[in-house]
Amino acid sequence: MTQSELEKEIYKTASMGEHAAESMLAYSQSAGIKRSLTSQLNQYRNFKRKIESGNxxxxxxxxxxxxxxxxxxxxxxxxxxxxxxxxxxxxQGSNMGIIDLQSALNHHPEAPKEQKQLAQDMISFEQQTIEAYKKYL
Incomplete structure (x- = not known):
């Protein structure tokens, strides 16, 4: 089974988020931001694992x-x-992820229901992330 374009986009978005969160953790001085980044990092890794668990x-x-x-x-x-x-x-990174994932969903309506749901779950996660970071602005 080949990897679908939607799966590729989910994986790419999760990988970029993972790398950004890892990089930022090294510079974080705030315990609150560190907790948020660590939680976000773990969630990106969970999304990647879901894609990796396929064939x-x-x-x-x-x-x-x-x-x-x-x-x-x-x-x-x-x-x-x-x-x-x-x-x-x-x-800003989460907004880019939302845009990329929604675009992939719109361009691949033939994708399996499970993949569409995973993309929707990731969009919801990114939206929650944005809300969580607003308190630091």
Missing amino acids: QIPQATSSMKDRMLKMGVKMNLMMDSTPSHMAKMMI
Whole structure:
């Protein structure tokens, strides 16, 4: 069984979120933000595991994109590592994830119901994440 485009997008979005949260944890000075990032990181890993549990090995994001993401986070946080700024960065990332996932859902109406539900679950998670980070703004 080949991996569907929707599965690829879910996995890509979860991987990007995972890498961003991991990178930000190293710079976090706030216990509250650390808890939020750790919780978010664990949830991204859960989404990845759900895709990985299928028969097809997921296509990983490119190592170049990963390095660029980590470098961007590092540069951004070197200038401002306040909880407010970190929250803004995570909110922006979650918004991008929502956009990418919704676009994938719209472009792949033929995807199996389980995959559509997983994408919807991830969108809901990203929306909850945005709400959780608003208190740090």
